[in-house]
Amino acid sequence: MELKKFIDKKPYVIAGPCSAESEEQILQIAKELKGTADVFRAGVWKPRTKPNSFEGIGKDALKWMQQAQLQTGMKVATEVATAKHVELCLDAGIDMLWIGARTTVNPFYLQEIAEALKGVDIPVFVKNPIHPEIGLWLGAFERLNKSGVTQLSAIHRGFYSYEKLAFRNDPKWELPIKLREEVRDLSIICDPSHISGNASLIEDVSQTAMDLNMDGLMIETHNNPSKALSDANQQILPIDLENILNNLILRDAKLRDEAFKKELFSYRNQIDILDTKIIDLLNDRKNIVEEIGHFKNKNKLTIFQIERWFDILKTRKENAKNLGIDEQMIAELFELIHKYSILTQTKIMR
Numbered sequence: 001m002e003l004k005k006f007i008d009k010k011p012y013v014i015a016g017p018c019s020a021e022s023e024e025q026i027l028q029i030a031k032e033l034k035g036t037a038d039v040f041r042a043g044v045w046k047p048r049t050k051p052n053s054f055e056g057i058g059k060d061a062l063k064w065m066q067q068a069q070l071q072t073g074m075k076v077a078t079e080v081a082t083a084k085h086v087e088l089c090l091d092a093g094i095d096m097l098w099i100g101a102r103t104t105v106n107p108f109y110l111q112e113i114a115e116a117l118k119g120v121d122i123p124v125f126v127k128n129p130i131h132p133e134i135g136l137w138l139g140a141f142e143r144l145n146k147s148g149v150t151q152l153s154a155i156h157r158g159f160y161s162y163e164k165l166a167f168r169n170d171p172k173w174e175l176p177i178k179l180r181e182e183v184r185d186l187s188i189i190c191d192p193s194h195i196s197g198n199a200s201l202i203e204d205v206s207q208t209a210m211d212l213n214m215d216g217l218m219i220e221t222h223n224n225p226s227k228a229l230s231d232a233n234q235q236i237l238p239i240d241l242e243n244i245l246n247n248l249i250l251r252d253a254k255l256r257d258e259a260f261k262k263e264l265f266s267y268r269n270q271i272d273i274l275d276t277k278i279i280d281l282l283n284d285r286k287n288i289v290e291e292i293g294h295f296k297n298k299n300k301l302t303i304f305q306i307e308r309w310f311d312i313l314k315t316r317k318e319n320a321k322n323l324g325i326d327e328q329m330i331a332e333l334f335e336l337i338h339k340y341s342i343l344t345q346t347k348i349m350r
C-alpha cells in the first residue's frame with residue numbers, strides 16, 4: 001500500500017462535538033479548541049442505532065464547518081457514509097473525512113466512497129468496524145488506496161460486545177496492534193470517547209493509547225456535554241480536554257539510550273527462558289494426558305468427567321488467587337489446556 005504521511009506531531013489531536021447542532025455551538029467549541037486540537041471534528045450526518053434519535057443536521061451544517069475553518073484557521077473533519085456525502089464535503093472544502101464504524105462493515109459503501117474520492121487525495125480516517133474483524137478494516141484501506149487515496153489513517157474506537165463491560169465498546173487493544181503489523185506505516189488514532197462511552201474513563205484510555213504508541217487521539221468535546229443531542233455521556237468540555245492532554249505521560253518508543261536497550265534485552269531474555277520452560281511443562285503434561293488416555297481406553301472410561309474438570313478449575317483458580325495472579329486469566333488458560341487434552345485423548349480412543 002502506498003501511503004503518504006500527513007500526521008506531523010504526536011499526539012495528533014482531533015476534537016469537537018459528536019454532532020453539529022447549531023452554528024453558535026460549532027463556532028464556540030471550535031474557538032475554545034483552537035490551540036489545543038489539530039483538527040476540529042463534528043458529525044453532520046449521524047448514523048444512529050435506532051430511528052427517532054437525532055440524525056444530524058445534514059448538509060446545512062457544512063456551512064458552519066466552513067465558518068469554523070475560516071474563523072479559527074483549524075482544519076475541519078466530518079463523517080461520510082455515502083458517495084453523496086463525499087461530494088457535498090468536497091464542494092464545501094472540508095479538509096479531512098472519516099468513515100464511521102457502521103460504514104466500515106459494508107464493502108458496497110466503501111467501494112462507492114472510494115470511487116467518489118478518485119483523483120482527490122485528501123486525508124481519510126477509517127474507524128474500525130463495529131465487530132472485531134480486521135479483514136474489513138484492512139479491506140477499507142485497500143479500496144481507498146486503490147482509488148488513489150494515500151493519506152490514510154486508522155481510528156480505533158473499540159468493538160461491540162455482548163458482555164457487560166465498563167466500556168461502551170471493548171477496546172481489544174490487540175486488534176489495532178495487529179493492524180499495525182499488517183500495514184507498517186499506517187498511523188493509528190485512538191478514539192477514547194467511543195471506547196469509554198463515559199467521560200470519566202477518557203483520561204485512562206488516552207494514556208493506554210499513548211503507552212501503546214498510538215499516533216493521536218480523537219476526543220468528543222462539547223460546550224455543554226449534558227445537553228448534547230448525541231453521545232451526551234461521553235463528551236467533555238474543551239478545558240477538560242486541555243487538562244487530559246497536559247497530564248498525558250508520553251514515553252519514548254525508540255529507547256535511544258543504549259543502557260535502556262541492554263536492560264530491556266535482559267528482561268526479554270528472561271521472558272524467553274520462562275516461555276521455553278512453560279512449553280516444556282506443557283509437553284510433560286501432554287505426555288501424562290496421553291497415558292491417562294490409554295488407561296481410560298483400556299478400562300472403558302469416558303474421556304470427560306465433569307467433577308474432575310470442576311475440581312481442576314477450582315484448585316487452579318485458588319492457586320492463582322494465593323499468588324495474586326488474575327484468576328480469570330488462569331481459568332481461561334486452563335480451559336484452553338483442557339480443550340486440547342480432550343482432543344489428545346479423543347485421538348487415542350479412535
Ligand code: PEP
Pocket residue numbers: 018043047099100101102127157194
Ligand atoms: C462519531 O465519531 O461520532 C461516531 C458516530 O463514531 P463511530 O462510527 O465510532 O460510532
Ligand code: MN
Pocket residue numbers: 018019220230231
Ligand atoms: Mn459520537
